[in-house]
Amino acid sequence: MSNRPLPAADYLVVPDEGDPYLQGSRCSECDAVFLGDRAVCGRCGGRGTMRTERLSDRGILYSYSIVHRSFPGIVVPFVSAVVDLDGGGTVKGNLVDVIPTPEAVVFDMPVQVVYRDALGRLDSAGKRYLAFFFTPLPETS
């Protein structure tokens, strides 16, 4: 088909037209938010209560680690970040465009979800992938 990249996560949607986005689902019974689609709520066990929704592209840094040693071939250091998205949903990814030191990485810093090539990684069929990253947002209003 097209040479559109494949999504690097199953909750990342790369549409034919328009911008990529993160997809979640919310339980209409207990309001729990999950990544991707699902049939049954993991919080309340509700069946037929999950509604698919587009998650926000903005959030705040909840927690992180600065990774200096990883598996062979993985470029370090990088910031592994846990981000609470505005409106619900928590995702983990790399915080980029920031110096990977504890001084530069600040709890609650606002971040933007950005969509970029998956660091040049190809699968066994040679296909390209699109991944999501977090980049610091300037503090506004």
Added chain:
Amino acid sequence: MTDAYVVGIDMIRFGRFPDRSVPNLGAEAALMALDDCGLRIQDMQAFYCGNLGQANRMVGQRILKEIGQTGIPVVNVSNACATGATAFREAWISVRADLYDLVLAVGVEQMGKGLLGGPGGSRGIPKEGLLGSGTMPAVFAEAGMEHSRKHGTTFEQFAKISVKNHHHSTMNPKAMYQVETPLDTVMNSEMISYPNTKLMCSVNVDGSAAAVLASERKVRELGLMDRAVRIRASVMTSDPWQERDLVMPDVNTCTRNAASDAYEMAGVGPRDLDLVELHDCFATAEMLHYENLGLCSDGEAGRLIDEGEVELGGRVPVNVSGGLLSKGHPLGATGIANIHEVSTHLREEAGVRQVEGARIGLTHVIGLGSCCGVHILEKAA
């Protein structure tokens, strides 16, 4: 229901034994535990065996092929880093249910070197370093940093936990390491995943530990009450839903739930504990569990380590064995090794690291994914 007791318990010195087999390591601990109470494999009515690395390879039956194929029921269990505690708890359940009077529990593991955690799914492309990190040092660093964001916990406070546990292990001949590691050594060792340096990560070692459990009537009949350890509580929980747990495994809630159930079952509180062996897979993890187990109130964990309350000689010594950080962490063996340490103190057999007058102790393990096992043990005699 009968009370259940530990009558025999022991562990091999943790280390690296690449030339031995998993069943052979387990067999050694099993024989040591049997010798500890003067019983034979022929006296055992059931056998619960914990191992992760060969979970589908009948490790328990292979142990019996080394020490005596008596034909008893064997159950092989696997439950991440709570595997040993799960085997022990299954043994406890069988005694409490009046099914058996004498049962054997073994935990055994042979580890490779290197980082734990998967490089990501087999489909598509590797996710490590692309969508954050899935290595265990990073996962537990993120859990520790959650404590930092709430309470201002510092890198130095996390590092002090490793100093303490390495110091304790200098007094434990069964620990992998017996080396003092001062604060600057810990903080300046290779940074693995901030704030966990290499010396703040548990040591991958091979090891095994085993216990013989008995019903109260059997303990009396055999005259073994003098050194027996009464199991006051045995609790296991899994992780209830938390809003972040799809990306941030929650080791806190399952521990809090297990601890409160265990205190209720035992009819004691955290203030009654003379010592604790908890799951310090990383220095950051130990900090969380001071609060999760109720050793202090929320936000006080940093003070606990700063003021020495959790050192040998302090109010509630934690990980006097040296913990996973320095005694070592052979995944499937850890849960029974922790019970061995507490039992050794309750028996007043811990030598220079003895917690004076210890009567009640608690053990805690976490298997990420998650499950939590807590046992409360009491000196019987």
